[in-house]
Amino acid sequence: MRRDYFTVDIESESPDGTPTVRIDYDGPDGELRERLTTGADVLDASEIDVTFRRQPDASTGVLSLTNRLTGEYVLEANATTELVDSLIEAAEDREDGHYEVRLTDSTGKSRVYEKRTLLVYDHDGSLLRQRSLIPGGVEL
Template structure:
């Protein structure tokens, strides 16, 4: 799925839902995002079936935010995002809850939204090394 179909708005201050938000809007072909999030004809993937990660890109102040299917490892999408905004979201989530809660709000081209409450956001450097201190990793998770 093309990266230019997505825009990301990182809202570190709690919004209506009371927690920091990673708002992503999809403007590509109708049904494209929903198809990728659909597990069966009746159900979309739930929060426990999705992983969120951020990878720094060398020589830029940005990186790539990705959403993947935890069971298959398949990328649902990737979207460019600024490092500073992701760091601010991680800090806000750590302040918000014990393990660092935040939500991912996905809005499709029809204006319909899906909201996923998350506690894990893995941040990697440009060489693929996990940056534990800059990630959200619940205490119950072993890596």
């Protein structure tokens, strides 16, 4: 799937106070749903990893959702570093440290994943621990 099929926005103050990354998909029907499905089951939050890879200019990057079990990309979307940093900051300000990923397909159907980890990498693929959202007690 192409990155330009996706629009990324951050709600640091959603109605219930949970920081939310909204990813809207406007590509071909069914393509996203197919990537979110393994066999007859839809991937749940424990099967999805969220990462952000900064580009060399450091102001933009690629937000990715991957299937934790297979390592396959579910999607990649262009996003600004500022938006991702604001999401991480808002999640860190919460006592429980979680955020949501709200993924809306081209038919308007949404799926919400509650997450606590968002790994940020530089353009060379090195983990930026200080810029990442990593829950206490998690060993990488």
